[in-house]
Amino acid sequence: MTQNGDYLPRHLTSELRDALRAARVVNLIGPRQVGKTTLVRDLFDQGRFITLDDENILAAIEADPRGQLSSLADDQESGPIVIDEAQRSRKLALAMKAIVDQDRRKGQFVLTGSSNVFTTAEVADSLAGRMRTLKLWPLTMSEVSRVQPSRLIDWAMQDNPSLAQLSPARALSRKDYIELLLAGGFPEIRELPLRARQRQYRDYIDAVVDRDVADVMPIRKPDALRFLIDQMAARTAQEINTSELAKLAKLKRETVDQYLDILLRLSMVSKISAWTPGEGKRDIKQPKFHFVDTGIAAALRRLNDRSFEIGNSPQALGGLLESFVVGELQRTLPLQEGDYRLYHWRSADRREIDVVIDGGHRLVSVEVKSAATVAADDFRHLRWFATEGPGRGRSMVGLVFYLGEQVLTFGDGNFALPVSSLTSEVEL
Incomplete structure (x- = not known):
């Protein structure tokens, strides 16, 4: 989104659509303020959005990650669940793995964040074969x-x-x-x-x-x-x-x-x-x-x-x-x-x-x-x-x-x- 409110279409949109058709979880990473949230909001108008920048939501996820994610999934009829600033929680991966292992539908979760939390040793393999990671860079010419x-x-x-x-x-x-x-x-x-x-x-x-x-x-x-x-x-x-x-x-x-x-x-x-x-x-x-x-x-x-x-x-x-x-x-x-x-x-x-x-x-x-x-x-x-x-x-x-x-x-x-x-x- 530009200063005057115009939306600049991002070329990664097609890759993001393809990823949702191929993987149960899509992890969209990239620098802060580069446009990740704007991109997913523009693409998934029927999705459910939560942000872990909200300390109350983060605390709830950390206290009961599987219960909170299961509740969100049960309430969501169409579109993915989008979790913004996902890198702030270290407990998402295992809870998400349990959910998508039971329900193998594609495109259930979209995660956005400024870093890839799933590269740490404790969660590196948790979503292997279930998740695709894309990176949104600053704008191209x-x-x-x-x-x-x-x-x-x-x-x-x-x-x-x-x-x-x-x-x-x-x-x-x-x-x-x-x-x-x-x-x-x-x-x-x-x-x-x-x-x-x-x-x-x-x-x-x-x-x-x-x-x-x-x-x-x-x-x-x-x-x-x-x-x-x-x-x-x-x-x-x-x-x-x-x-x-x-x-x-x-x-x-x-x-x-x-x-x-x-x-x-x-x-x-x-x-x-x-x-x-x-x-x-x-x-x-x-x-x-x-x-x-x-x-x-x-x-x-x-x-x-x-x-x-x-x-x-x-x-x-x-x-x-x-x-x-x-x-x-x-x-x-x-x-x-x-x-x-x-x-x-x-x-x-x-x-x-x-x-x-x-x-x-x-x-x-x-x-x-x-x-x-x-x-x-x-x-x-x-x-x-x-x-x-x-x-x-x-x-x-x-x-x-x-x-x-x-x-x-x-x-x-x-x-x-x-x-x-x-x-x-x-x-x-």
Whole structure:
């Protein structure tokens, strides 16, 4: 829901409908205020809604989880029972398992929450085979533009992708792209004026630390976690040295690893593992971390449109833009026809590729460039990876996303695409 009350259709709606037809329980997770409750309320107008943000309801569930859920199920004639902020209860899983084991109908419960409570050891297996988990991310460019979800990855995974299959990319200027990065993807916050928006994003982080973190894991040093969040915003699109972070935060390395896991579970950051061909011994194995929302990252770093001008911090644009593109690709993965995974790659001699999309039979290598021009030299690592590096012998397509306006081919399955191509319609 936007500030003026308009509803932005979410592309995950179709996946949510399919999940309800396939599973007895659907678990919808994602960052707070990203639109989970709005999505399920819009979709299930006949469902029964309860929220565990209500302390009285939470206390009743904790005191008698099976009795309360059974009562709700008996009273519900049609539509699912929707339990908002489900991560606040540790007793839901076993009670729900008992109910859905007796009644095997699909689509009985929909859970929403900012973290996935069902990954803890005591409940990890309780709903196996009975539940499907979906993640709702911040808005994509396509959702903001109210167009169909992009199938650009499916396009690139073809044997012979053609630029003629892509609809014309939106003509966006460098200023337009910077505004997209600064706006972020939270439906209500992104439409505020810059100053108010960034204050709201910083307040959002404080609320997550003060409230949501405790639902995942109690921590002794919230100030240290807040410091770590600031550091992750400054290091978005980088491989993270946890020993270095531990020294900066004056924490044990194990504590930093624990805090990073919390941020992952709260969908504040995402982790892209290193791609390996199996036999590549010289590849660097560290994962790369991306701040999930560039608007929040920019707010924490006090960045505005003037920050990227010559004389200030133009280099800051590169990391934010890479995280933005990774986020767009990541959010469209469930909507592609194929099953794909995102990785990054870097060798010991400093060759690197921002994203390697593995489709099993094919690879798509992706570079992100924060400039309005592109040249053959921008494909040098992609070409080496495909012809001499660990990608040789695999069918590959190389993509360079940049801030220009033209879609271009550079031969041998290599293409330069405007970042706005991530909203292009594809004819397959």
